[in-house]
Amino acid sequence: xxxxxxxxxxxxxxxxxxxxxxxxxxxxxxxxxxxxxxxxxxxxxxxxxxxxxxxxxxxxxxxxxxxxxxxxxxxxxxxxxxxxxxxxxxxxxxxxxxxxxxxxxxxxxxxxxxxxxxxxxxxxxxxxxxxxxxxxxxxxxxxxxxxxxxxxxxxxxxxxxxxxxxxxxxxxxxxxxxxxxxxxxxxxxxxxxxxx
Amino acid sequence: xxxxxxxxxxxxxxxxxxxxxxxxxxxxxxxxxxxxxxxxxxxxxxxxxxxxxxxxxxxxxxxxxxxxxxxxxxxxxxxxxxxxxxxxxxxxxxxxxxxxxxxxxxxxxxxxxxxxxxxxxxxxxxxxxxxxxxxxxxxxxxxxxxxxxxxxxxxxxxxxxxxxxxxxxxxxxxxxxxxxxxxxxxxxxxxxxxxxxxxxxxxxxxxxxxxxxxxxxxxxxxxxxxxxxxxxxxxxxxxxxxxxxxxxxxxxxxxxxxxxxxxxxxxxxxxxxxxxxxxxxxxxxxxxxxxxxxxxxxxxxxxxxxxxxxxxxxxxxxxxxxxxxxxxxxxxxxxxxxxxxxxxxxxxxxxxxxxxxxxxxxxxxxxxxxxxxxxxxxxxxxxxxxxxxxxxxxxxxxxxxxxxxxxxxxxxxxxxxxxxxxxxxxxxxxxxx
Numbered sequence: 001x002x003x004x005x006x007x008x009x010x011x012x013x014x015x016x017x018x019x020x021x022x023x024x025x026x027x028x029x030x031x032x033x034x035x036x037x038x039x040x041x042x043x044x045x046x047x048x049x050x051x052x053x054x055x056x057x058x059x060x061x062x063x064x065x066x067x068x069x070x071x072x073x074x075x076x077x078x079x080x081x082x083x084x085x086x087x088x089x090x091x092x093x094x095x096x097x098x099x100x101x102x103x104x105x106x107x108x109x110x111x112x113x114x115x116x117x118x119x120x121x122x123x124x125x126x127x128x129x130x131x132x133x134x135x136x137x138x139x140x141x142x143x144x145x146x147x148x149x150x151x152x153x154x155x156x157x158x159x160x161x162x163x164x165x166x167x168x169x170x171x172x173x174x175x176x177x178x179x180x181x182x183x184x185x186x187x188x189x190x191x192x193x194x195x196x
Numbered sequence: 197x198x199x200x201x202x203x204x205x206x207x208x209x210x211x212x213x214x215x216x217x218x219x220x221x222x223x224x225x226x227x228x229x230x231x232x233x234x235x236x237x238x239x240x241x242x243x244x245x246x247x248x249x250x251x252x253x254x255x256x257x258x259x260x261x262x263x264x265x266x267x268x269x270x271x272x273x274x275x276x277x278x279x280x281x282x283x284x285x286x287x288x289x290x291x292x293x294x295x296x297x298x299x300x301x302x303x304x305x306x307x308x309x310x311x312x313x314x315x316x317x318x319x320x321x322x323x324x325x326x327x328x329x330x331x332x333x334x335x336x337x338x339x340x341x342x343x344x345x346x347x348x349x350x351x352x353x354x355x356x357x358x359x360x361x362x363x364x365x366x367x368x369x370x371x372x373x374x375x376x377x378x379x380x381x382x383x384x385x386x387x388x389x390x391x392x393x394x395x396x397x398x399x400x401x402x403x404x405x406x407x408x409x410x411x412x413x414x415x416x417x418x419x420x421x422x423x424x425x426x427x428x429x430x431x432x433x434x435x436x437x438x439x440x441x442x443x444x445x446x447x448x449x450x451x452x453x454x455x456x457x458x459x460x461x462x463x464x465x466x467x468x469x470x471x472x473x474x475x476x477x478x479x480x481x482x483x484x485x486x487x488x489x490x491x492x493x494x495x496x497x498x499x500x501x502x503x504x505x506x507x508x509x510x511x512x513x514x515x516x517x518x519x520x521x522x523x524x525x526x527x528x529x530x531x532x533x534x535x536x537x538x539x540x541x542x543x544x545x546x547x548x549x550x551x552x553x554x555x556x557x558x559x560x561x562x563x564x565x566x567x568x569x570x571x572x573x574x575x576x577x578x579x580x581x582x583x584x585x586x587x588x589x590x591x592x593x594x595x596x597x598x599x600x601x602x603x604x605x606x607x608x609x610x611x612x613x614x615x616x617x618x619x620x621x622x623x624x625x626x627x628x629x
Contacts, residue, residue: 034304037313040541054309055598056302059611061619062292066299090300122292143295144623145616156623160289172289181290189293192301193269 017081021088022108027194031087035080045077046070061143065122072127085109089118092191113178115190120177130171133161214358218400235405238556241340242532245322248337268305291619308598311504314535321532323555348554352403356553359401364450367394368457375460387461388439395436403557405533406433413564414438415493415523418486422515423525424587425497426505427538428545429552430527433560440495441465441485445472463491479518486520493523498580501600504537505529508588509600513576516583521567524583526591530559563590 011017011032018028036042038050051067052058060066070078070086088109107114123131123139137157144153164172164180172180217230322344370390377383399406414437415421421440423430434440442464446455455466465485471477485491498511505528516522529536534555538548552558565586570579588595 031304037309038303051303054302054306055611056306056308057299059615060295060299060302061612061616062295063299063612066296066303087300087304090297119290119292119296122296123289139292143291143616144620145613147617147620148623164289177289184290186293189290190297192297192304194304195269 011080013081017084020081020109021084022091022110023084023088023194028084030194031084032080035083045079046083047077061145062122062139065139065142069118069121086118087192089115090190090192092193093187110191112186115186116178116181117174119190120174123172130169130173131161131177132171133157136161136172210358214355214362218359219362219397231400231403231405234403235557235559238533241344242321242556245320245337245340248334249320268301307507307596308509311507311509311596312541313504313539314537315504315506315531317531321556323534344556348556353553356401356403359397360549360553363394363397363401364454366390366397368454370394371457371461375457383461390461391435391439391458395432398432399436402429402432402552404429404433404436405557405559406436406562407560408437408562408564410564411437413523413566415440415525415564416521416567417491417493418489419493419521419523419567420482420486420515420518421493421495421523421525422498422511422583422587423495423527424505424508424591424593425499425502426527426529427502427536427548429536429558430497431495433527433562434495434525437562439492441492442495443467443482445469465494475514479514482518486518498584499600502538502540503600504539505531505593507594507596508584508591509596509598511580511584513580516570516576516580519570521569522583523567524565524587524590526563526565526587526593528561528563528591528593530561533557533559536560561591565590 011028014028017023018025021028023031035046038054039046040050040053048067048071051070052063057063057066070082075082091110093110093112120131121127123135125135125138137153140153140157161170161172164176166176166179167173322341367390370393371387374383374386374390377386421434423434431442439462441462442458444455444466446452446466446468455464458464459466463485465481467478467481482494485494496515498515499509500512503509534552534557536552536558543551568579568583568586570576574582585595587593
């Protein structure tokens with residue numbers, strides 16, 4: 001069979017997506033097949049329901065928050081570009097990214113900053129750039145379900161916000177968030193390596 | 197006139213050949229060895245093709261590409277390790293990382309969704325449909341591929357379609373005729389003969405090469421035979437080696453005609469769609485069937501849906517509540533020669549059958565296993581899981597706890613609660629903060 005190995009022509013805007021996200025040709029093709037497999041009715045985009053049907057995601061305590069990150073600004077659909085853009089946050093940092101990077105280019109999606117930004121918006125429910133005590137409580141509740149009492153949860157929330165909050169406004173801003181995690185090895189914790 | 201005469205002569209020679217070389221031998225359960233020769237040539241050709249592909253593709257450094265490993269590097273450490281702490285530790289802002297990573301991993305690849313699409317091959321088998329990422333290697337390989345297309349579509353396909361037609365019509369006619377006879381051992385013997393002959397013809401219609409292991413454990417009368425489900429062909433494969441009473445819904449159209457004809461000769465258990473919803477009724481009828489020791493063993497697929505033959509999913513407990521002896525059977529197809537999995541959301545029955553008939557062959561192994569019965573103190577769910585494990589181990593398939601119906605329905609909340617419980621235990625330890 002004389003079929004060309006690279007099917008980039010089949011992915012709409014394949015080249016520009018590749019530049020924006022930094023995925024290799026092979027990885028992008030894998031993700032495209034996955035996108036098509038999840039898009040059950042062949043609509044060309046994914047809706048919340050398509051993601052909710054993934055069993056392992058539906059049982060994840062933060063499943064709904066993760067799904068929310070694919071649909072910012074009240075969108076109801078995510079196309080392939082949007083899909084890959086979120087996944088690009090989890091691309092492992094390898095040698096081609098660091099080193100001689102053109103400072104005029106926007107930061108790659110899988111930089112430490114952007115990974116932290118992704119984690120931040122999991123907590124920041126209303127997207128106002130601050131994690132309020134109330135938002136922290138709600139996300140914690142998602143993670144523990146009914147297993148922990150209200151008092152215990154409030155006390156955990158208070159302690160966490162106090163530890164991170166530096167300017168005393170009772171909420172955790174993105175800068176305070178990054179400061180409290182500056183010693184953490186983000187790259188390893190938030191990376192998914194696609195084989196081949 | 198000339199043209200019509202010529203066409204008539206070709207047709208009659210063709211039919212005589214088919215009759216002599218295929219139909220008659222299958223009536224007697226004898227093989228002339230033609231398919232064995234075909235399989236040998238096929239195996240040699242595919243081996244040659246694999247070697248050429250491997251020589252032609254430059255090996256990528258380091259990363260191994262194996263279809264069964266999965267496409268992302270998984271870190272299967274339990275929640276405690278992933279959250280980097282001991283029990284009773286405090287909540288950290290970074291805890292969300294663990295869950296988000298697991299969630300994104302599931303989005304890229306999850307155990308269940310991939311089971312509903314065909315298994316990927318490690319090396320290409322010269323069929324266009326399995327061509328994923330394989331590049332152009334050499335002119336010779338392409339020529340062999342073109343030859344393969346010609347052989348499959350112009351020689352094998354008409355032959356197989358003829359056989360299929362013959363098989364199905366013989367089945368319908370034969371069972372209707374046998375159904376006219378009064379009940380008795382003659383009727384049973386004849387009905388077995390008709391069923392077996394037609395199934396053998398249909399299997400040849402797919403160029404099936406089946407190997408049966410442990411024939412001494414073949415399901416006996418009055419028992420229930422359970423097997424993993426990959427496609428409607430499973431039924432054909434099992435009935436070629438023995439007669440079963442089938443269980444299922446009454447369909448319309450061609451399937452309905454076949455079903456109605458078959459039930460005249462032999463007591464299969466067909467349910468109306470409305471009856472299927474009433475579990476008590478179903479259980480009662482099946483119990484009544486196996487109580488009669490003279491009736492053929494029932495054939496049930498407890499997964500309830502077609503899976504792609506790399507794993508075994510949850511066995512529904514209904515079949516294991518009936519009682520009686522369970523005879524497990526494991527069926528494993530060799531995907532190199534033809535993919536038998538029916539992806540019902542992608543292909544309807546007719547396109548599926550056409551795909552089957554234009555593959556190289558259907559090669560599979562069937563293992564009969566020792567009978568199992570429910571033990572004391574074991575409930576239906578545990579028994580079902582025990583049988584499922586046995587079948588998975590025998591067939592070399594992975595075992596999954598998920599319900600095959602997940603491809604259509606949502607997952608239960610109890611699974612999520614388990615994860616939340618595990619996490620909470622870590623946070624608050626044994627109750628103190």
